[in-house]
Structures are given as structure tokens and as C-alpha cells.
Ligand SMILES: Nc1ncnc2c1ncn2[C@@H]1O[C@H](COP(=O)(O)OP(=O)(O)O)[C@@H](O)[C@H]1O
């Protein structure tokens with residue numbers, strides 16, 4: 449699904465150049481559940497952003513299903529992201545001014561999915577994640593664990609090819625962390641490809657493979 453060769457990312461700020469990813473070679477197959485681990489500042493989030501088309505490549509190649517994402521213009525990257533990627537963030541990234549139902553439904557509106565189909569998808573995935581009883585509530589009224597389940601329901605309703613998660617349990621207590629781990633395990637078992645950044649060895653333990661990065665390089 450993903451093949452990177454010599455992938456380099458440099459952030460430039462005036463005369464300062466910060467080479468964050470240094471010639472990364474990486475292959476991820478469809479159906480894998482991969483953890484990306486490494487110390488703070490090692491480039492984990494940058495790598496995830498590039499995989500998800502949120503950031504461009506400075507040098508090297510990034511192929512997604514044999515398509516050259518590294519050559520894409522901003523407009524094409526945006527389309528690539530919409531078509532293929534679902535994101536789960538540490539801070540849940542829910543919209544606070546609309547209820548849980550609308551939070552899950554919003555990406556489907558943008559895709560012009562028919563209304564009855566949206567209702568079906570929202571209800572089905574809310575049920576799957578055990579949040580069907582809070583659909584009319586606002587995100588702020590939910591616990592952190594419930595908010596994260598709402599964010600995961602939103603991604604599942606979109607049925608993206610690839611799910612990316614950046615520290616999805618980083619803001620959760622132990623009980624909610626275990627709950628989210630169970631959910632991600634089930635999502636993976638249902639056939640989804642997941643790439644997750646975490647610094648928690650226990651969380652990484654549910655993945656089928658761990659990629660460790662240090663100082664912008666993949667450790668073997
Ligand atoms: N948008 C950006 N502009 C400039 N520098 C950035 C940007 N994003 C990340 N960096 C820098 O890249 C390095 C790696 O950051 P990051 O990928 O967030 O690391 P991690 O997620 O492993 O903690 C850091 O030095 C950070 O300051």
C-alpha cells in the first residue's frame with residue numbers, strides 16, 4: 449500500500465534548515481497495524497503527516513497504491529487525503545459547536561453522501577463504539593474516552609482505506625486507553641490498515657509491527 453524510498457523532509461525557516469526525516473525507506477502492506485515509536489521530536493508526527501498527505505515531501509519518493517504522491521500539487525494532495533485517509537488525533541479534533549451525530553456525519557456531507565445513507569452510517573458506527581446514547585449531546589459533555597470513540601466512529605463511517613492515529617490514547621486514563629486499544633484491535637481485525645504513533649509500549653503491543661525512528665531515521 450505504502451512505499452517510501454529515500455524520503456527526506458526539510459523544514460526551512462529563513463536561513464535555518466531542519467532536516468527532520470533523513471532518507472527514510474519504508475514499506476507498509478495493506479492490512480497491517482503499524483506502530484511508529486520514538487522519542488519526542490524524532491519526526492513521528494511529520495512522517496504521519498506525509499503519509500496522510502497533510503505535508504509535502506522534500507526529496508525521495510512516496511508511492512501509495514502505486515501512485516506517486518510525492519509529485520502531487522497541493523490540490524491533488526487534498527483530494528488524495530479526502531479519498532483515502534482517516535485521521536484520529538490525540539486531542540480528538542471534534543467540532544465543539546455541533547453535536548456528536550453531526551460530528552460523525554460531517555465528512556459524509558462533504559462527500560455528498562445521501563441523507564438516509566448518512567443516518568445509517570452514523571447509527572451503525574455509533575452503536576459499534578457504544579456511543580449511540582450520546583449522539584444528541586455536544587462533545588464537551590462527553591468524557592475523554594467517549595470523545596475519542598466519537599472521533600473513531602467518524603473515521604469508520606468514512607470507510608477510509610488507511611487510518612492514521614497520532615497518540616490516540618495520549619490524553620486518556622488507563623481505563624479509556626484500554627477501551628480504545630480494544631476498539632483499534634477490532635478495527636484492524638475487520639481488515640483495516642492502521643498506522644499509529646504512540647510513545648506507550650503497552651499500546652504499541654497490540655500492533656502487528658513496530659517501526660522505531662530516531663533522529664529522523666528508521667532503526668532496523
Ligand atoms: N510545520 C513545521 N515547521 C517547522 N518545523 C517543524 C514543523 N513540524 C515539525 N517540525 C520540527 O520537526 C521536528 C520533529 O517534529 P515531530 O515530527 O512533531 O516529532 P515527534 O512527533 O516525533 O515528537 C521537531 O524539531 C519540530 O520542531
Ligand SMILES: [Mg+2]
Nearest residue numbers: 492493494614
Ligand atoms: Mg508528535
